Amino acid sequence: MSSSVPSRRDCANAIRALSMDAVQKANSGHPGAPMGMADIAQVLWTDFLSHSPVNPGWxxxxxxxxxxxxxSMLVYSLLHLSGYDVSIDDIRNFRQLHSKTPGHPEFGYTPGVETTTGPLG
Known part of the structure; x- marks a missing residue:
């Protein structure tokens, strides 16, 4: 049995799919940025940024x-796919009250989120 590493395209498409599905399920949110930025974010996250899923406060x-x-679904997808404590159930609960994946990233709710941001940055 062979296992292969997903291609960059596969990873970017996974970000898009997670983002579309989460926004659709929540019936609320903005899929455009995650879908449009998936390729560059995946390369930046994987090839250039130093981070530690097992120690987000490194x-x-x-x-x-x-x-x-x-x-925000771009960030949550990256965190989920790279092994942070953001489960598929957390993704499914996107924008739900008391979820680990609120509509805008909030520092302290989600491991790997560095600061609270909003619609205007």
Whole structure:
């Protein structure tokens, strides 16, 4: 049995699919930014940023801040796909009260979210 590493395109498409599905299920949200930024965000996240899913508070990590917070599903998808404590159930609960995946990233709710952002950054 062979296992293969997903291609960049596959990873970007997974970000798009997670974002579309979460916004559709919540019947609320903004899928445009995550869908349009999936390719570049995946490359940046995978090839250039230093971070640690097992230690989100690692002092030497790079910080990824999504200033247009309404594109939050991009961040949540990246966190989920790279092994942070953001489960598929957390993605399914996007924009729900007390969820780990609120409509705009909020510091302290989601491991890996660096700062609270909103619709105007």
């Amino acid at each position: 002092v030497n990590r790079d910080r990824f801040v999504m200033s247009n917070g309404h594109g």
